[in-house]
Amino acid sequence: MISFALTEEQTLVQAAAKQFAADEARPAARAADEAGEFPEMLLRRAWDLGLAKSAADAEPMDQPSVLNAVALGEIAHGDAALAVALAGALGFARAVASQGTEAQRERHLAAFQSDAPVFAAVATRDAGWFCGQGRATRAGRAGNGWRIEGAKALVPLAARCDRLLVTAETEEGVRGFIVEAKSPRLRIEPARGTLGMRALQMADIVLDGVEVTDDELLPGAMRRVIDASRIALTAVLGGLARAVYEYTLPYVKERVVHGEPIGRKQAVAFKLADMHIAANAIRWTGLRAAAELDSNPEAARTARLAQRYAAEQALKIADEGVQLFGGYGFIREYPLEMWYRNARSLSVLDGLAGV
Amino acid sequence: MVSFALTRADRAILKEAKAQADLASRHAREFEHDEDRMLPHAFPEAEGRPDTRAMLAHLEPETSGAKILTALLYLEDWRGGVPLREARYSLGNTALRIAGAPEQYERWRNRTIAIGLTESVGGSDPASTRTTATWDAAAGEWVIEGEKIFITYAESCDAVLVLARLVHPERRGLSAFMVEKGTPGLSVGRQFRKMGIRFEDTAPLAFSACRVPAFNHIDGDLKSMLRSFSESRPVVAAYALGVTRAALDFTWGRLAEIGIAPDYDQGPTETTAAADRLMSLEAEWEATWTVVLQAKWIEQNEGPGKIDSSMAKAMGGGLARRVTQTCIDVLGVCGLSDAYPIEKAFRDARIFDIYEGTGEVQRLIIAREILGYSPKELN
Numbered sequence: 219m220i221s222f223a224l225t226e227e228q229t230l231v232q233a234a235a236k237q238f239a240a241d242e243a244r245p246a247a248r249a250a251d252e253a254g255e256f257p258e259m260l261l262r263r264a265w266d267l268g269l270a271k272s273a274a275d276a277e278p279m280d281q282p283s284v285l286n287a288v289a290l291g292e293i294a295h296g297d298a299a300l301a302v303a304l305a306g307a308l309g310f311a312r313a314v315a316s317q318g319t320e321a322q323r324e325r326h327l328a329a330f331q332s333d334a335p336v337f338a339a340v341a342t343r344d345a346g347w348f349c350g351q352g353r354a355t356r357a358g359r360a361g362n363g364w365r366i367e368g369a370k371a372l373v374p375l376a377a378r379c380d381r382l383l384v385t386a387e388t389e390e391g392v393r394g395f396i397v398e399a400k401s402p403r404l405r406i407e408p409a410r411g412t413l414g415m416r417a418l419q420m421a422d423i424v425l426d427g428v429e430v431t432d433d434e435l436l437p438g439a440m441r442r443v444i445d446a447s448r449i450a451l452t453a454v455l456g457g458l459a460r461a462v463y464e465y466t467l468p469y470v471k472e473r474v475v476h477g478e479p480i481g482r483k484q485a486v487a488f489k490l491a492d493m494h495i496a497a498n499a500i501r502w503t504g505l506r507a508a509a510e511l512d513s514n515p516e517a518a519r520t521a522r523l524a525q526r527y528a529a530e531q532a533l534k535i536a537d538e539g540v541q542l543f544g545g546y547g548f549i550r551e552y553p554l555e556m557w558y559r560n561a562r563s564l565s566v567l568d569g570l571a572g573v
Numbered sequence: 574m575v576s577f578a579l580t581r582a583d584r585a586i587l588k589e590a591k592a593q594a595d596l597a598s599r600h601a602r603e604f605e606h607d608e609d610r611m612l613p614h615a616f617p618e619a620e621g622r623p624d625t626r627a628m629l630a631h632l633e634p635e636t637s638g639a640k641i642l643t644a645l646l647y648l649e650d651w652r653g654g655v656p657l658r659e660a661r662y663s664l665g666n667t668a669l670r671i672a673g674a675p676e677q678y679e680r681w682r683n684r685t686i687a688i689g690l691t692e693s694v695g696g697s698d699p700a701s702t703r704t705t706a707t708w709d710a711a712a713g714e715w716v717i718e719g720e721k722i723f724i725t726y727a728e729s730c731d732a733v734l735v736l737a738r739l740v741h742p743e744r745r746g747l748s749a750f751m752v753e754k755g756t757p758g759l760s761v762g763r764q765f766r767k768m769g770i771r772f773e774d775t776a777p778l779a780f781s782a783c784r785v786p787a788f789n790h791i792d793g794d795l796k797s798m799l800r801s802f803s804e805s806r807p808v809v810a811a812y813a814l815g816v817t818r819a820a821l822d823f824t825w826g827r828l829a830e831i832g833i834a835p836d837y838d839q840g841p842t843e844t845t846a847a848a849d850r851l852m853s854l855e856a857e858w859e860a861t862w863t864v865v866l867q868a869k870w871i872e873q874n875e876g877p878g879k880i881d882s883s884m885a886k887a888m889g890g891g892l893a894r895r896v897t898q899t900c901i902d903v904l905g906v907c908g909l910s911d912a913y914p915i916e917k918a919f920r921d922a923r924i925f926d927i928y929e930g931t932g933e934v935q936r937l938i939i940a941r942e943i944l945g946y947s948p949k950e951l952n
């Protein structure tokens with residue numbers, strides 16, 4: 219039955235995330251971007267929302283993808299980078315909780331119940347074709363376990379991750395391996411300065427024949443993990459897009475040029491209308507994919523298309539945000555240029571939990 | 574709970590609708606050179622097949638709701654190019670239901686009612702209406718004078734709901750009147766020769782000393798009558814979804830012949846430009862579908878939202894233009910040939926950003942609402 223109504227639980231989580239985003243994430247975002255790192259306290263406060271804890275719970279919750287998408291969207295409304303920082307742990311926890319063996323859940327999810335933030339990543343995407351090694355990550359049988367070769371590009375908070383879910387091509391298709399960050403022959407490159415999402419300290423990870431035992435192979439295909447990461451990315455892009463729209467709306471009513479508010483000119487007002495249309499569509503196309511993943515074995519098509527739509531539209535919205543603020547859009551005193559850099563960065567990703 | 578899962582009844586109805594759309598598609602071109610021909614009540618293939626609207630009426634409690642399903646049924650009609658069974662979405666009927674008194678609605682509910690708003694001057698601005706309705710106190714009748722253009726169902730309707738300026742000792746402003754076919758003084762002009770949607774009946778109407786009884790005055794406020802657009806605009810976006818679905822399916826079908834298929838895991842650098850462009854349109858299609866359903870869901874639950882239908886309509890209008898333009902790019906020069914459905918989709922699709930409020934008018938409505946501007950402040 220078609221429905222656009224959030225459950226009570228989802229509404230409560232949404233309200234908490236929204237409050238956190240407004241009170242804590244948004245005010246800290248600029249400084250974190252400038253410093254290229256998050257304050258510890260902020261990460262801790264974000265962790266206190268309890269999202270990753272409940273994602274790691276063995277008890278299946280109702281519509282986990284919808285719940286996470288709603289929460290990530292709200293946090294991203296405050297700061298998209300912070301939402302991504304949480305998404306890594308969320309993605310990892312969901313994947314292991316829903317697909318992992320009992321032993322894997324015991325080994326890797328206990329940490330998520332602690333009060334200190336746990337960092338993890340789902341590294342799905344190999345280095346791009348023109349940068350880095352350009353080689354696909356592959357895993358082959360080696361004795362009783364596996365040997366993984368390859369590189370993952372620009373993994374968020376790579377240096378802080380304790381665990382990674384690494385995807386690699388095997389003879390049976392793409393599979394996921396749980397890899398400890400401290401494994402021998404796993405190298406985390408120095409963090410790179412990046413266009414946007416700078417506080418994430420994204421870094422390349424090189425797997426130079428990393429050996430893992432057979433029991434670190436995640437059962438099942440990676441389909442759901444990839445779909446979930448695209449849904450998370452859609453949610454973050456949606457939150458960012460809404461942030462730009464809501465910030466721009468009052469400005470065009472206040473900014474007086476040629477004797478009247480710029481918002482009274484159609485060239486400006488229609489842009490706001492388009493931003494509103496697209497921000498709403500990103501939100502619902504993303505929640506639709508989330509709901510589909512929650513009640514089906516996979517949501518490959520809708521998740522991909524939602525992410526694609528979100529990527530195109532969020533970039534457009536952030537771009538118009540800069541434009542509507544004129545020179546103020548370009549200077550770092552205002553958030554528009556940061557949102558534009560963040561939108562460009564996010565919209566080139568394939569999914570959230572990796573690149 | 575957020576859900577996009579169709580119910581069993583939804584699926585049964587839509588399955589039949591899809592089958593009927595496929596049957597109807599063979600008739601889609603019959604009107605191209607025969608524009609005066611009216612759409613038949615039903616094509617022969619409808620024989621022995623259930624009427625999907627009747628199925629919906631029967632199964633409604635088990636569906637996702639009549640409004641959502643109705644929009645999806647129109648999507649299928651338009652995917653087929655012409656409806657197998659004529660199912661008019663007649664705006665006049667909606668307007669009468671919303672603005673008419675109960676006895677007025679009772680009187681005409683089973684008739685097809687065209688809506689006559691547009692005149693030759695400034696169709697986007699109802700305030701520029703020049704058609705008049707003059708009160709004849711002696712006869713207790715209204716006398717309508719004026720001309721309307723681009724009226725859908727002008728020829729095939731039973732009555733028209735016409736917007737006119739009141740000429741009355743105590744009253745002024747705009748109001749609506751029901752004028753039945755056969756009323757002396759009402760005449761239908763020649764069918765317009767259109768770029769597309771040639772199966773649709775579109776003609777001008779002229780009113781000359783056209784008298785209607787006081788009963789025919791739909792004295793609801795004009796705003797509430799114009800609100801009927803809030804119900805119909807997402808349906809127009811659903812038409813756009815239908816035409817573009819057919820265009821995308823055709824284009825993917827041809828690409829498959831040269832080994833290009835959608836792959837939801839490939840990024841832009843790993844695929845062909847053709848597939849990548851279509852993927853972007855698929856994403857926009859799904860987003861539009863979602864927002865059309867959102868508008869209808871809100872309407873089912875709390876009545877039409879202020880701007881939700883305009884949002885759906887604006888998305889549908891833009892989607893229709895982009896999809897059909899790009900499909901021809903991707904298909905290349907053969908896409909121009911009338912041997913294939915794509916050139917027709919291109920012509921048909923262009924109307925959706927024009928009628929029932931242009932894309933600009935939708936943006937005006939949305940912008941006024943979100944910015945809190947009156948029509949005077951933003952026009």
Ligand SMILES: Cc1cc2nc3c(=O)[nH]c(=O)nc-3n(C[C@H](O)[C@H](O)[C@H](O)COP(=O)(O)OP(=O)(O)OC[C@H]3O[C@@H](n4cnc5c(N)ncnc54)[C@H](O)[C@@H]3O)c2cc1C
Binds near residue numbers: 930
């Ligand atoms: C096939 C067909 C069927 C139709 N069916 C019906 C029907 O059944 N009943 C009926 O009453 N009408 C009908 N119409 C009329 C249709 O609704 C109008 O054509 C439409 O509303 C636009 O009006 P117009 O053609 O006068 O264009 P105009 O109003 O002259 O607009 C021209 C251009 O100016 C833009 N514009 C206008 N005002 C503004 C503004 N304030 N700000 C920015 N841009 C603006 C418009 O968006 C458009 O791009 C039909 C039209 C067609 C082609």
